[in-house]
Amino acid sequence: MLENIYQDILSPDVNIVGAIVKLVLSLILGATIGMERRRKGQIAGLRTFALISMGATLAMLISIYIPQEYMGLKNGDPGRIAAQVVSGVGFLGAGAIIQMKGSVRGLTTAAGIWMTACIGLSVGAGMYLISIITTILIIFILVNIERIEHRHNFLWESKIIRVKVHGILEDIQPVRDILSVNDVHISDEFMKFDYNEQQSIINFMVRSKSNVNVPAMFSAIKQRCDAISITITNEMNM
Numbered sequence: 001m002l003e004n005i006y007q008d009i010l011s012p013d014v015n016i017v018g019a020i021v022k023l024v025l026s027l028i029l030g031a032t033i034g035m036e037r038r039r040k041g042q043i044a045g046l047r048t049f050a051l052i053s054m055g056a057t058l059a060m061l062i063s064i065y066i067p068q069e070y071m072g073l074k075n076g077d078p079g080r081i082a083a084q085v086v087s088g089v090g091f092l093g094a095g096a097i098i099q100m101k102g103s104v105r106g107l108t109t110a111a112g113i114w115m116t117a118c119i120g121l122s123v124g125a126g127m128y129l130i131s132i133i134t135t136i137l138i139i140f141i142l143v144n145i146e147r148i149e150h151r152h153n154f155l156w157e158s159k160i161i162r163v164k165v166h167g168i169l170e171d172i173q174p175v176r177d178i179l180s181v182n183d184v185h186i187s188d189e190f191m192k193f194d195y196n197e198q199q200s201i202i203n204f205m206v207r208s209k210s211n212v213n214v215p216a217m218f219s220a221i222k223q224r225c226d227a228i229s230i231t232i233t234n235e236m237n238m
Contacts, residue, residue, distance in 0.1 A: 009021050014064050022123050025123050025131070026054050026123040026131075029053055029132065029135040030050040030051070030119065031053075033053075034048060034049025037112060037142070048113075052113055052120065053120040053123070056121045057121070060085075060121045060123075061124045062081055063079065063124075082121050082124075085120075086114075086121070093113045094110065097110050112142070115134070115138055119131050119135060158206070158207055159208065160204070160205055160233050161179070161231070162230070162232075162233065163201070163202045164201050167200065172191070175204075178224060182213070182217045183209065183212065185206060186206055187205040187207060189202065190203040218230045
């Protein structure tokens with residue numbers, strides 16, 4: 001009895017016992033990755049990743065089942081449905097990406113969604129050990145490599161620094177110099193001169209590391225150009 005169940009699980013053919021085991025395994029592996037993403041506060045979490053992995057596994061089972069049962073079927077290519085999963089899951093990945101004027105978030109989650117779909121396909125194809133090893137490697141990447149990035153301060157953040165000053169600012173080089181001294185790199189600049197209110201607004205698109213002393217930098221800018229306000233944000237607001 002147990003030997004028959006074991007053979008059904010390892011069989012390349014689609015059967016009830018093997019299909020159930022594959023769906024449950026893909027659920028566990030997908031949920032494991034989703035749990036890590038949820039811990040980071042991402043919208044796509046445990047349920048989303050579990051469903052993606054199971055859905056990909058089911059698609060793979062269907063891909064194998066059709067030529068298995070209907071060998072003479074014209075469109076019975078076992079790789080056709082699986083190929084559509086790999087390309088189609090990109091829409092889910094795009095939905096996980098949040099674009100906020102000046103910055104993009106969710107790329108790692110989108111990549112995780114794509115990888116989870118591939119894990120589901122591999123489980124559906126019976127590649128159990130490879131699927132489990134891939135899941136372990138993904139968790140290692142999401143958890144440990146991020147710790148290494150923080151520890152060695154490899155992370156660069158994209159921000160918008162908005163400076164509002166009295167009068168029409170004719171020279172913004174002093175502000176550039178202060179940003180440069182603080183290891184803040186300017187990607188682009190947007191300026192607005194309000195001649196009625198006699199105010200200048202400069203938006204700097206910048207990249208910086210997380211250890212920048214923002215209060216001290218803002219204080220230096222305030223002293224240098226008599227700023228009304230200085231803000232740092234992810235969104236452009238002219």
